[in-house]
Amino acid sequence: MRRDIFQAIADPTRREIIGLIAHQSLNVNAVAGNFSMSRTAIYKHVKILTECGLIIISQKGRERYYEAKLEKLHEVSDWVGIYREFWNARFDT
Amino acid sequence: MRRDIFQAIADPTRREIIGLIAHQSLNVNAVAGNFSMSRTAIYKHVKILTECGLIIISQKGRERYYEAKLEKLHEVSDWVGIYREFWNARFDT
């Protein structure tokens, strides 16, 4: 089971989830309410994101709030940055 | 068959291929020589990259040179940029 950040953000549903919780913590049902798939499917996507460290969980009673920890995205930013010269002309000036 | 840039760069072999041809065009055999998998496997990876527009092909005789066209990576850069505030403190200043 490969579990790296590039694979984590490859799935469009997971990118949407990141967008949803980036600025406010949400629980599974709240996240799942935005999609036409089951809560379990969302749960599995969130699990992958937590395994990458992109999400942390804080429990409050019977609920678990998903909080985005997007620092890990710097890995993607760094990799893409290597090739920025290829599309950003201003980079050279 | 989903074919977007996020999925294209999710595979580590494909990211390596991008690194190999970023600054010099290579043909399939030259690329495959850097990996322990078959030429056909590399061919399929390259095919995915061409379908995303990350690679274009120029034929010279019986050889086909793969040339990197990395402008498309700006899509990834843009998406990650939305969340840059989460790991780059200097972004706020």
Next chain:
DNA sequence: TTAATTTGCAACCAAAAGGTTTCATTTTTT
């Protein structure tokens, strides 16, 4: 012209990905 090189692609296969339904557990509400 014959042999070697370079390539694309079909056919096949195992494993991973992404979804479902179902059920047990824990916490809250009535």
Next chain:
DNA sequence: AAAAAATGAAACCTTTTGGTTGCAAATTAA
């Protein structure tokens, strides 16, 4: 105490992914 709500996870299924071998076609070299 009983019912409802929220969650985690197992079991299962289908499609996709990532690899293989084998073969045919086109170009180049001997």
